[in-house]
Amino acid sequence: MDFKQAIIENAWGGFSVDxxxxxxxxxxxxxxxxxxxxxIYALNxxxxxxxxxxxxxxxxxxxxxxQNIIQxxxxxxxxxxxxxxxxxxVRLEALHLRNTGHEEGLAERESMILxxxxxxxxxxxxxxxxxxxxxxxxxxxxxxxxxxxxxSIRKQLLN
Numbered sequence: 001m002d003f004k005q006a007i008i009e010n011a012w013g014g015f016s017v018d019x020x021x022x023x024x025x026x027x028x029x030x031x032x033x034x035x036x037x038x039x040i041y042a043l044n045x046x047x048x049x050x051x052x053x054x055x056x057x058x059x060x061x062x063x064x065x066x067q068n069i070i071q072x073x074x075x076x077x078x079x080x081x082x083x084x085x086x087x088x089x090v091r092l093e094a095l096h097l098r099n100t101g102h103e104e105g106l107a108e109r110e111s112m113i114l115x116x117x118x119x120x121x122x123x124x125x126x127x128x129x130x131x132x133x134x135x136x137x138x139x140x141x142x143x144x145x146x147x148x149x150x151x152s153i154r155k156q157l158l159n
Contacts, residue, residue: 054152086116086120087117
């Protein structure tokens, strides 16, 4: 028996088939399957789950920011409604004073109405400016977060 035949027959699997250059042992497919399952498990733990977790976190943060934007929009709308109610009540007071004919009271009330209106308009302008600033800062934050996530994903995918 030659050396090549002895190696083939004593291979760890017991059963072997010799096709000239191709030598198959019974243990070869099982070894390949074991290596394949180990690779699938390792890729799942090291690559796929972190990427999916990052995508889920990003989706959650986007949903939270959308909820914050909706909430801020509702607050702005409620402030507008309050302003309109106050404006309507002030107009009704002005009409009542005009109907009663008290010129001095009317002049005094109109000045108070204007002051109240100016303060309310200033408050609304401040609130709108604050909300716009919050929206801009939130957009900047999410842009920065998006860039960080992109860099992190790129590093994980390239390394």
